[in-house]
Amino acid sequence: MIDDTHPKCFSDLVRISGFSHGTNVWLGNAQDLIKAGTCTLQNAISARDDIMMYLIHKGVDPLLAFKTMENVRKNRGIAPDVVEILKKASIPDWYIESCQKIEYLFPRAHATAYVMMAYRIAFCKVHYPLAYYTAYFSIRAAAFDSDIITRGKDAVKQKMEEIEAMDSPSDADNALYVVLQLAWEMYLRGFKVKKVDLYKSGANRFQMVTEENAVLPPFTTLNGLGAVDAKAIVEKRTEGPFLSIENLKKELVLIKKVLKHCVCMAVWMAWMKVTR
Incomplete structure (x- = not known):
């Protein structure tokens, strides 16, 4: 049009x-x-x-x-x-x-109301970009895949090209493509997406990391981790730090699934060596 x-x-x-x-x-x-x-x-x-x-x-x-x-x-x-x-x-x-x-x-x-809202969103996207991307990903990006997007713009671009080359992409692929487009734009504007953090990520909401010009994804963006498990992680960590790998496994088995994706993975691997 x-x-x-x-x-x-x-x-x-x-x-x-x-x-x-x-x-x-x-x-x-x-x-x-x-x-x-x-x-x-x-x-x-x-x-x-x-x-x-x-x-x-x-x-x-x-x-x-x-x-x-x-x-x-x-x-x-x-x-x-x-x-x-x-x-x-x-x-x-x-x-x-x-x-x-x-x-x-x-x-x-009704049409005027829609366009007025579009103007507000556009203003936020231009003048408050980090807030815009954080809000969009939290509300509109159920297909967000941390495994891909946290690897940087090259990984995002590669996945976009893979979907574009498909003869009949699935609904899930199409939904992911929309999210990848916005992530690609975000990277081009100088922002980045951090890896999920065991102690800082929320259950299902993205967070702004202003000092790093970055967005921190929630646990639900990890493949195979649902909202219930994500909330369980957040609740469990409020009780204090995990004191050892044994304590970690005992308290919350599903944390192992998160560890391989988290930014704190290297710390935990080092901790495992110390506590053996």
Whole structure:
């Protein structure tokens, strides 16, 4: 839609939001009209309000304009007698035909709310990038894979290329690809992702490590480790440090699964040698 419309201002984005949330509003309708030069982004029908306001502007009775808008947005079309009234008001044929194709129209206020939220998110991404990535990964990145992403941008890029080369990537691969794209962007902007830390990582929320320009993943980003086990680790470590490997195994067997992924692995390996 952006390629076809070339938006230049906030209101243009609101119109695009309307196109994308309607049914038979963009494909086979507004898109074709804009490409053919019949209309522009600014006067194509994108939201239900467009119809009523345009008809009133052209001199159509306000009540009839409202009823026409309601019929169009509810997929009832425009009755033949109303079509004649609209033609007498110099409503162009392309506009009437566009209305007849529409099955559902989004309200402009709703589209505006979406774009306002998008602006807020974009502002945060530009001016508070570490907070943005931390929040996004915590809320929207269930497919985050620490095994891959913590190895750096080259590993991320390699995995992206592997997925791109697949003939039929699975839903899991597609979900991972979206996360990898953001991780790749993050690395290019100079930030990094730390390895899961046995004593610092949360159960299921990412954390900012501002002094290192980094994000610290939670335990749930480790393959095979679920939310219940992750919470168990966090609860167990509040009781104090693990005093020995024997204590570690006794208290929480699943910690062994975490150790091979953690940044503190080297410390534990050294500890094992000392305590043997």
